[in-house]
Amino acid sequence: MEVDYSNIKVIGFDADDTLWVNETYFREAEEKFAKLLSSYETENKIDQELFKMEINNLDIYGYGVKGFMLSMVESAIDLSNGQVDNATISNILNLGKEMLLKPVEVLEGVEEVLSNLVDNYRLILLTKGDLLDQERKLEKSGLSKYFHHIEVLSDKKDENYKNLLEHLEISVKEFLMVGNSLKSDVLPLINIGAQAIHIPFHTTWAHEMVTNVEKNGTYKTVKNIKDILPLVHQN
Template sequence: MEIDYKNIKVIGFDADDTLWVNETYFREAENEFCKLLSNFETFNKIDHELAIKHMQHLSLYGYGVKGFMLSMVEVALELSNNTVSSKTINQILDIGKEMLNKPVELLDDVELVLKELSKKYKLIVATKGDLLDQERKLEKSGLLDYFHHIEVLSDKKEANYSKLLNHLDIKPSEFLMIGNSLKSDILPLVNIKANAIHIPFHTTWIHEQVKASETNGKVYKTINTLKELTELLN
């Protein structure tokens, strides 16, 4: 079964790693963090503990850089048996602040594709994460004018999307979601009978990875570049 493009009225775009680089900055930050703590543990162990802590904290802190910063501080205290220096804690805070102040690096052809599609479709952004972070990135991106509506969701589960479609007053068959995460941008949409196109990014956060059994039998399309969208949707 193919997507019936002529039904589509609204196209939703994920933001991080779909419109602009994000995961790469987290990887870089993790590397810096591991280097800072290299006196206490192996790189691998530090990286692993941080990943676990970050995920454990998601329900408390939610997605975004601030929760990640708090997790880094806590892992540093734990792995050093409370002997980490104040200097190192300061450096950890600086890693986070640097992430928040990064410029927005658009992925290839984003502007061209949005310009083209906005002539024919209503475009929205549907992103999860920290409200202020995401608004700031959109502002910096220069892409705001292409979007009719920005929706920052606290999570991207089926219920969040159903609420969004309700709010947009459209049927699932009239909505197409574009994103890099199978777990957050694709499967929940397929499950509520909306449409989804997957554009993989070169790194995927472990929290966003799904087992093959979860995608088995699900109908969605995978493309390699954003630019292919203009051909599919014209």
């Protein structure tokens, strides 16, 4: 499938699991949480109930570690019928704090790609999640110097992108988005007439999964972020 990127002037990058490791830490925390609550339910049931709680709370807490922490606490109370002890609640809060204090592991090839593109394109960072946490990760990553603009969105739907591009006076025909999530980083851009490149990460949150029908669209999928360099036309 040939996609023409010759008109691209602005490239947007997702952050979590595109520039640095993120979802892996959520999976690790979920496993530890399930073990903490294993006296009340099976680990599989705990995983299912925690996911339901996260989805129910998205409109209230939004995305990110802090909302995840609150959903773990609520799930612990529900799964234990209110019997969970203070020590377990404290351990759950510590799981979240550990996630927030994790070192930032920049993915292989990221800095090489950004340094190759920064002189020829306007680069912007488009992520969602907790503002303070994303600012912390960006600072620790050492990558902020490559971006002309940084935006932490409450969500990544068609309208969010459309409004942001209009605000930044970026033509959709000149915009390319790069990210690991088809649901958040690729399909919304295709829907509004922009371009997108998909770089799958080895693990994906269930909420970000899409059906085979939804996957249809004109976009490229590559294995590594370095694979985008031959695709884009240097100006």
